Amino acid sequence: MKRLLPLLTFALIFAACQQRGHTPKPRGYFQIDLPEKHYQLFNEPGYPYTFEYPTYARIVKDTLFFDEKAENPWWINIEIPQFDGKIYLSYKQVGPKNSLNRLVNDAFKLTYKHTYKAESIEEEAITTPNGVSGLFYEVAGNAASAKQFFVTDSSNHFLRGALYFYAQPNADSLAPVTRFVEEDMRHLVNTLKWRPN
DSSP: OTTHHHHHHHHHHHHHHSOOSOOOOOOOOOOOOOOOOOEEEEOOTTOSEEEEEETTOEEEEOSEETTEEOSSTTOEEEEEGGGTEEEEEEEEEOSSSSOHHHHHHHHHHHHHGGGGTEEEEEEEEEEOTTSOEEEEEEEEESOSOSEEEEEEOSSSEEEEEEEEESSOOOHHHHHHHHHHHHHHHHHHHHHOEEOOO
């Protein structure tokens, strides 16, 4: 028994030091191939604005906005089929029916509807040489729309944009594409020009 005790002790120590199974690895995501940045001009007759948008996207007139009829004929979507995403653009004329204060408050409310899923919402002021000013919103966390903006000339024009993907919101897996499309949204704003009413 005395000879067996050291052998048994050694066997227990050896077994305790052995690694069982495998070490879990962090979750990975598929690599996403991003296209080269090239832009084209949206300059359709009758629209109160022009801007540049990516060549890998297409413009589709928005007749329904989340199951409601579009308010006017100038609401459009920029669809990005490669990413199964869409930038909703809703335009409104500033005037007695739509005061600037009301439009800004509505844009604020629409963005802050995401607070229940958002970790934070950061606002960044926008001003361009073309007379465009407004706010760009970055909604952190697993919110449905991570990037939003509104821009105006304060007297006649008001345009709101919101990015959505047809996928379950997951900030980590969507991050590369969200950052990529954010550049396109900022390019749109920086090239946006209002047409006279």
